[in-house]
Amino acid sequence: MKNFILIGAAGYIAPRHMKAIKETGNNLIAAYDPYDGVGIMDSHFPDAHFFTEFERFDRHVEKLKRSSIKIDYVSICSPNYLHDSHIRYGLRIGADVICEKPLVLNPWNVDALIELEEEYNNKVHTILQLRHHEAILELKDKIANGPADKIYDIDLTYITSRGNWYYTSWKGDESKSGGIASNIGVHFFDMLQWIFGPMQSFSVNEKTKDTNSGTLKLKRANVNWYLSINSDNLPDQAKKEKLTTFRTLSIEGESIEFSKGFTDLHTVSYQKILQGFGYGLKDAKNSIEIVSQIRNKK
Numbered sequence: 001m002k003n004f005i006l007i008g009a010a011g012y013i014a015p016r017h018m019k020a021i022k023e024t025g026n027n028l029i030a031a032y033d034p035y036d037g038v039g040i041m042d043s044h045f046p047d048a049h050f051f052t053e054f055e056r057f058d059r060h061v062e063k064l065k066r067s068s069i070k071i072d073y074v075s076i077c078s079p080n081y082l083h084d085s086h087i088r089y090g091l092r093i094g095a096d097v098i099c100e101k102p103l104v105l106n107p108w109n110v111d112a113l114i115e116l117e118e119e120y121n122n123k124v125h126t127i128l129q130l131r132h133h134e135a136i137l138e139l140k141d142k143i144a145n146g147p148a149d150k151i152y153d154i155d156l157t158y159i160t161s162r163g164n165w166y167y168t169s170w171k172g173d174e175s176k177s178g179g180i181a182s183n184i185g186v187h188f189f190d191m192l193q194w195i196f197g198p199m200q201s202f203s204v205n206e207k208t209k210d211t212n213s214g215t216l217k218l219k220r221a222n223v224n225w226y227l228s229i230n231s232d233n234l235p236d237q238a239k240k241e242k243l244t245t246f247r248t249l250s251i252e253g254e255s256i257e258f259s260k261g262f263t264d265l266h267t268v269s270y271q272k273i274l275q276g277f278g279y280g281l282k283d284a285k286n287s288i289e290i291v292s293q294i295r296n297k298k
Contacts, residue, residue, distance in 0.1 A: 002026040002274070003070060005061060005095075007086050008077035009050065010035040013100050017075045018044040020270035029064065029071075032057035061093060071095045080183065081176040084109045091120040098125045098273060102186040103284040105178045106292050110285045117281065125278040129265035130191040132272065135258040139251075140195045143220070152196065154223040154251050156188055161231035161244040167209065174295065180212040181294040185227045188249075189216070190287035196221035199290050204297045212294065 004021050008014055009031040018041065021028050028045040031038070036052050051057035064071060074090030076083055076099040084104045090097035091113075103126040104110060117124055130136050143152070162171075170176040177183045193199060197219025204214040210230040216223040231244065238246045249256045272278050 002072040004028045004073045004075055005071055006031040006075045006077065007033075007089075008079070008100075009033040009038045009041065011077045011079075014038075014077040015040050015044075016266040017077055017098075017100070017270075020267040021045075021075065023267045024270045024274055026073075026274075029069070030057065030060055065093065073098055076100060079170045079176055080105060080178055081170070084113070087113060087124055088116060091116050091122050091124070094120070094122065096123045096125065098127070098270070098278075100127050101190075101284075102178060102182045102288060102291065103281070104288060105182060105295075107285055107289045110281050110288055114281050123278075124281050125273045126280065126284045127266060127269050128187060128190050128194075128279045128283065129269055130187050130258070131194060131279065132265050132268045133258050135256060136191055136195075139256055143195055150220065152221040152251050153253075154192070154196075154221050154249070156192070156223060156225040157246065157248045158184060158188060158226070159228045159230075159233050159238075159246045160184055161234070162210075162229040166229060172209070178291060179295045180210070180227050180229065182291040184229065185212070185225070186287050186291050188225070189290045190284070192216070192221065192223060193218055193286050193290065196223075198286055202290070202293060202297075204294055207294075207297070214294065216290070 004026055006014065006017060006028055010033040018028060022044050028048045030049040030051070031041065032051045032054060034052055038050060041048060041050065049060055051060065061071065071093060072095060074093070074095045074097050076086045076090070076097060078086050080102055083099055083102070087097050087099055104113070113124055166172050171183055200217045200219060202214060202216045204212065206213040211228040211233065213226040216225060234243065234246050249258065269278065
């Protein structure tokens, strides 16, 4: 049984990390979040210590270390712009780190963390759950065993409705979230470059506070992509069925269905990490490069 601490316990994604820690047979001993609405912890780790001030959380972690209680992993579910700082904290206390996507906002942050990883002799892992999705694994195998010189035409659309709260929160601040491409698109870009090779060039056709779209030329694919959090952009059929999310990936006109099974993939990610087969800093860098360039494109 490994000991975990968690930073960002009140966020949307934190329950998936708590569930993954529990389902892999490990223990959450302390958690931190400035917001105290964390009743979800009762369903997973009611005995875990909880703090709303980082200084007290840090003091508790120091007491654990001096009591010879080893902290094996720090799980990070904090706002995107804080990931870099919290990863550094995890490495400094002598733990391995599991960080929610996007790992960081800029590719040069990845380079700096690689140096720190070597300095502290601990590992940084990230959640790239689509790499564990059965339909995506089948697609990767199919492409790898297909014609080696074929360039594929791909259309990616992902619309996930968000209310007005989004623009008031840190997610609506591009300097904190990285913008639409980083916040909701980074794992799709990671999946595409993982299968079809690194980015060769890109363009941005639309960039507003709620919608990004453009093209992406990968080594073996030409991608048209569209990302939005505006429910007005949902297809008519989705609106008729009162759906709030619409995602579609088509390759050469053939639709790839991967909507199901998302919620269980964090547990799979944790299993792989604990077995020594997780994805780290270098694995994440290509997709961070893509979303960083999209963000900075005028």
